[in-house]
Amino acid sequence: MIADNGIVIAFWVLAATTVGCALMVAAVRELIQAVLFLALTFVGVAGIYIVLSADFVAVVQVLIYAGAVAVLMTFAVMLTPSADRRNSETAFQAPALVLAGMITAIIVFVAYDTDWPIADRAGFPATAASLGRAFLKPYVVPFEVASVLLMTAMIGAILLTKEEEEDEHA
Amino acid sequence: MPTLGLITGYWFDIRDLSNLSRKIYELLGDAGAPDWLIWVLSALLGTLGIISFIGAVAIVNIWVERRVVGRMQSRLGPNRLGPFGLLQPVADAIKLMQKEVLQPASAPGLIFSAAPILFTVPGIALMAVLPWGRNMTLADLDVGVLYILGMSSLAALSVFMAGYSSNSKYSLFGAMRVIAMLVSYEIPIVVALLGVVLFAGTMNLQGIVLFQETYWAPMVLLQPLAFLVYFFSVSAELNRTPADIAEAESEIVGGYHTEYSGMKFGLFYAAELINAVAVSAIIATLFLGGWWMYKLDELVPGWMIYIGKIYAVYFLFVWTRGTLPRFRIDQLLNFAWKWLTPMALINVIVVAAEVLVWEESGWSAGFFVPLYIAINNLLAGALVVLFVRVLAPKFQRFPVRPRFAPEIDVPSLPAPPLMGEPRTDLPASGAYPI
Amino acid sequence: MPIKTEPVEVNIGPQHPSTHGVFRMVAKIDGERIVDVRMVVGYLHRSMEKLAEERTYTQNIPFTDRMDYLAAMTGNLGYCLSVEKLAGIEVPERAQYLRVIFSELQRIASHCMATGAFINDCGAWQTPVMYCFRDREKVLDLFEMTCGARLTTNYMRIGGVAFDIPDEFLPALDKLVNDELPRAFEEYDQLLVGNEIIMMRARDVGVVSPELAINASLSGPMLRSAGIAWDIRKADPYCVYDHMKFDIPIGYNGDAYDRMVIRIEEMKQSLRIIRQAMHDLPDGPHKTDVPLALRPPPGEAYSRVESPKGELGFYVVSDGGPAPYRWHVRAPSLINLSVLREMTVGQTIADAIVTLGSIDINVGELDR
Numbered sequence: 001m002i003a004d005n006g007i008v009i010a011f012w013v014l015a016a017t018t019v020g021c022a023l024m025v026a027a028v029r030e031l032i033q034a035v036l037f038l039a040l041t042f043v044g045v046a047g048i049y050i051v052l053s054a055d056f057v058a059v060v061q062v063l064i065y066a067g068a069v070a071v072l073m074t075f076a077v078m079l080t081p082s083a084d085r086r087n088s089e090t091a092f093q094a095p096a097l098v099l100a101g102m103i104t105a106i107i108v109f110v111a112y113d114t115d116w117p118i119a120d121r122a123g124f125p126a127t128a129a130s131l132g133r134a135f136l137k138p139y140v141v142p143f144e145v146a147s148v149l150l151m152t153a154m155i156g157a158i159l160l161t162k163e164e165e166e167d168e169h170a
Numbered sequence: 171m172p173t174l175g176l177i178t179g180y181w182f183d184i185r186d187l188s189n190l191s192r193k194i195y196e197l198l199g200d201a202g203a204p205d206w207l208i209w210v211l212s213a214l215l216g217t218l219g220i221i222s223f224i225g226a227v228a229i230v231n232i233w234v235e236r237r238v239v240g241r242m243q244s245r246l247g248p249n250r251l252g253p254f255g256l257l258q259p260v261a262d263a264i265k266l267m268q269k270e271v272l273q274p275a276s277a278p279g280l281i282f283s284a285a286p287i288l289f290t291v292p293g294i295a296l297m298a299v300l301p302w303g304r305n306m307t308l309a310d311l312d313v314g315v316l317y318i319l320g321m322s323s324l325a326a327l328s329v330f331m332a333g334y335s336s337n338s339k340y341s342l343f344g345a346m347r348v349i350a351m352l353v354s355y356e357i358p359i360v361v362a363l364l365g366v367v368l369f370a371g372t373m374n375l376q377g378i379v380l381f382q383e384t385y386w387a388p389m390v391l392l393q394p395l396a397f398l399v400y401f402f403s404v405s406a407e408l409n410r411t412p413a414d415i416a417e418a419e420s421e422i423v424g425g426y427h428t429e430y431s432g433m434k435f436g437l438f439y440a441a442e443l444i445n446a447v448a449v450s451a452i453i454a455t456l457f458l459g460g461w462w463m464y465k466l467d468e469l470v471p472g473w474m475i476y477i478g479k480i481y482a483v484y485f486l487f488v489w490t491r492g493t494l495p496r497f498r499i500d501q502l503l504n505f506a507w508k509w510l511t512p513m514a515l516i517n518v519i520v521v522a523a524e525v526l527v528w529e530e531s532g533w534s535a536g537f538f539v540p541l542y543i544a545i546n547n548l549l550a551g552a553l554v555v556l557f558v559r560v561l562a563p564k565f566q567r568f569p570v571r572p573r574f575a576p577e578i579d580v581p582s583l584p585a586p587p588l589m590g591e592p593r594t595d596l597p598a599s600g601a602y603p604i
Numbered sequence: 605m606p607i608k609t610e611p612v613e614v615n616i617g618p619q620h621p622s623t624h625g626v627f628r629m630v631a632k633i634d635g636e637r638i639v640d641v642r643m644v645v646g647y648l649h650r651s652m653e654k655l656a657e658e659r660t661y662t663q664n665i666p667f668t669d670r671m672d673y674l675a676a677m678t679g680n681l682g683y684c685l686s687v688e689k690l691a692g693i694e695v696p697e698r699a700q701y702l703r704v705i706f707s708e709l710q711r712i713a714s715h716c717m718a719t720g721a722f723i724n725d726c727g728a729w730q731t732p733v734m735y736c737f738r739d740r741e742k743v744l745d746l747f748e749m750t751c752g753a754r755l756t757t758n759y760m761r762i763g764g765v766a767f768d769i770p771d772e773f774l775p776a777l778d779k780l781v782n783d784e785l786p787r788a789f790e791e792y793d794q795l796l797v798g799n800e801i802i803m804m805r806a807r808d809v810g811v812v813s814p815e816l817a818i819n820a821s822l823s824g825p826m827l828r829s830a831g832i833a834w835d836i837r838k839a840d841p842y843c844v845y846d847h848m849k850f851d852i853p854i855g856y857n858g859d860a861y862d863r864m865v866i867r868i869e870e871m872k873q874s875l876r877i878i879r880q881a882m883h884d885l886p887d888g889p890h891k892t893d894v895p896l897a898l899r900p901p902p903g904e905a906y907s908r909v910e911s912p913k914g915e916l917g918f919y920v921v922s923d924g925g926p927a928p929y930r931w932h933v934r935a936p937s938l939i940n941l942s943v944l945r946e947m948t949v950g951q952t953i954a955d956a957i958v959t960l961g962s963i964d965i966n967v968g969e970l971d972r
Contacts, residue, residue: 032281033281036281055313056312056313059313059317063323066323066327067320068323070327071330074327074330074349075349078334127312128313128373
């Protein structure tokens with residue numbers, strides 16, 4: 001197993017936090033509180049990235065997910081009418097629980113049963129530089145495609161929310 | 171007793187605090203403590219040092235701010251409590267602690283109470299990556315700059331939570347304004363720092379300071395445009411005047427912290443100060459050279475030089491606060507998207523080209539560094555002038571001064587419409603583009 | 605793709621750092637835009653006009669101090685002028701010149717405060733307020749030297765002024781008018797007039813067209829900012845204003861910025877008037893003898909002064925008794941405020957606050 005006791009303790013604490021916050025997302029009544037717990041979940045996942053020595057990905061996770069995606073979800077919650085902002089009792093609770101339980105069971109079973117090999121090579125000395133080189137040498141085409149996709153999304157958002165030119169000036 | 175010279179390695183030479191910690195670890199290791207204990211202890215010691223600095227800063231800066239702003243307004247500032255009013259922050263803290271905590275009954279309690287804490291934590295966590303000396307960094311992260319950006323973006327979320335959970339219209343206004351502004355200003359911050367990172371070649375904060383030491387030029391000379399863009403956008407992120415629309419005292423009374431009282435409000439206030447100091451520390455590290463000061467840091471403790479630079483930048487913040495009126499929200503968003511973002515992007519393009527030329531040509535730094543200083547400063551000046559010419563709103567429709575009439579002169583106007591008829595003589599006032 | 609929104613009604617005031625007193629605006633806003641605004645006044649109504657019916661004419665003079673408490677001298681002056689018109693009392697020359705000097709000093713003090721408060725509303729964190737107050741303090745020192753009070757001066761009497769000026773007044777006034785205040789106004793010129801941030805905040809904000817100004821019977825800097833040259837001191841001169849040479853500053857656009865620079869220029873014109881009055885100050889009595897319980901003949905009189913806020917008019921009706929039968933004040937703040945809706949609809953809340961600051965209301969005289 002893992003050599004260092006510290007890593008084991010850190011992993012279990014972070015995993016408990018993450019899973020607990022994720023459960024709270026589904027369990028709380030108020031939508032805004034759910035978004036807050038989701039942000040905490042993201043921070044927990046960033047912690048797990050740090051346990052795996054992926055420092056760049058961890059910080060980017062905090063920056064993008066907890067800093068921007070959570071804000072986006074907050075805006076989305078603000079735009080929902082107040083009546084729909086509570087996790088009301090629906091008839092879907094039992095089937096949803098069953099489905100979630102089944103998916104969890106499958107994942108746990110597969111994870112337990114697989115023979116996880118230990119990677120041959122050592123960890124990266126500087127993940128940011130390696131990632132940068134990977135973006136620009138072997139994986140430059142997906143990188144460019146992703147940026148074009150983002151630009152299309154931004155232009156689409158601006159077009160969708162543009163108001164008609166109103167003639168207000170008397 | 172060694173004479174006062176360059177920084178030595180003796181344990182009592184507090185000019186380099188790593189000597190002290192190294193001595194403690196040696197003592198502990200000789201006594202037989204396990205490795206992980208020394209590791210945990212080192213983290214704790216560093217954290218203790220930083221938190222004590224933060225505590226001192228939160229107390230002193232209240233005084234600095236009020237006194238300096240008071241002097242700028244040609245009045246004395248606090249001078250009753252203690253000599254020069256130095257005990258004023260203590261009185262403020264005691265007052266806030268003994269106040270009754272009024273909480274609106276309809277505010278959801280968890281978020282309402284958690285928001286001030288969530289606002290404080292990133293500011294404190296930010297100071298962990300700062301280099302205080304040649305060997306004095308708590309967390310020498312390889313992605314230090316990104317870590318700073320991540321922590322500042324966390325603060326934005328907590329401000330919104332505070333405003334929303336107060337369940338009052340004024341706070342909601344503050345929260346809405348602040349979220350739009352904070353999200354818009356993150357882009358100039360990131361792109362400006364991107365220019366700095368490109369030049370230095372590393373995201374490690376200690377590495378950037380060493381870069382400035384190697385080439386004998388603080389980054390503010392090499393990248394004036396990045397410094398200007400970063401300074402203005404970060405004063406907007408900190409909700410300081412001229413961009414303090416979120417807590418505009420004369421308009422929406424308090425903005426997102428209207429409904430907070432007692433120590434919760436005290437925590438917001440202190441967190442703003444801590445954020446301001448953290449950001450001043452970042453500017454001092456990235457642009458002014460941190461603990462390095464042209465060989466002076468081998469005599470004087472590096473952390474003293476660093477604290478001096480922090481307070482110099484903080485004085486700049488207080489200066490702009492005391493002098494400038496505040497912008498409207500649409501003017502602020504305009505400024506972020508049409509002025510700062512293009513300037514930062516142009517800066518990154520030019521810097522990338524410069525770095526490429528430097529690496530490819532292989533000539534010595536002594537040629538490139540002054541050349542780039544000259545080019546970048548000229549570019550910054552030209553860009554600022556160009557933007558002002560093209561983008562600044564034109565007020566020259568009417569003269570700035572009024573005209574004078576020596577005698578009465580009233581124009582004769584058509585009679586107003588009678589009551590009951592639709593009014594055609596009133597213009598639509600106040601319509602302006604957004 | 606429209607999103608369903610609904611306008612929200614927000615109370616601005618009565619407890620608010622920026623409404624210049626207890627004044628309430630109920631604004632219906634859509635996002636940041638104001639859709640409708642409604643004023644609620646009367647939080648400071650002290651029924652002065654009714655109380656005045658129980659007191660003699662001289663005892664009513666302190667009421668006029670407390671109405672527009674930032675411009676007490678002009679309030680006193682207007683009231684005394686209307687009673688003198690009613691009773692047919694002649695005022696000696698020296699008293700008239702003293703009245704002019706003190707009115708203009710009061711105008712400087714009130715405009716200092718108005719400018720400082722206006723820029724405070726624009727957001728400048730009280731720095732200009734401190735600078736303006738520093739100069740206002742010098743004027744208030746002169747008031748204290750003469751009549752013992754800084755704010756509610758109670759200085760004018762029916763038939764003249766209450767006290768003659770002490771010996772040290774004229775040298776102090778000379779120093780103030782020729783040395784300290786011109787330097788202060790030059791500082792305001794450099795810092796405020798043409799300041800880009802103030803122009804960005806205050807240009808095209810709270811615009812008043814000339815037609816609206818005349819039809820709504822606005823007065824004071826609001827009327828002058830729309831480009832109409834009208835000043836009671838020139839149109840209907842009282843005291844010795846017909847001997848004084850001064851100009852009327854008028855604006856171009858009718859917005860808040862114009863009003864600010866008009867106020868600064870009016871302060872400079874006041875300095876001109878004070879210099880002329882100081883130069884021509886004759887000797888003589890400072891008050892005619894008026895019986896303590898003055899019984900003017902039955903009748904009515906209306907007389908008006910150009911107070912710093914606008915046209916301040918006093919309408920007095922007498923039935924032969926010692927107390928006025930009816931006393932009504934035409935308060936410029938109330939009349940100027942009646943166009944608030946036309947000025948603010950369509951703007952944001954920040955602009956509404958700037959507009960309110962530029963009207964320069966005083967709730968004491970708004971509510972009386």
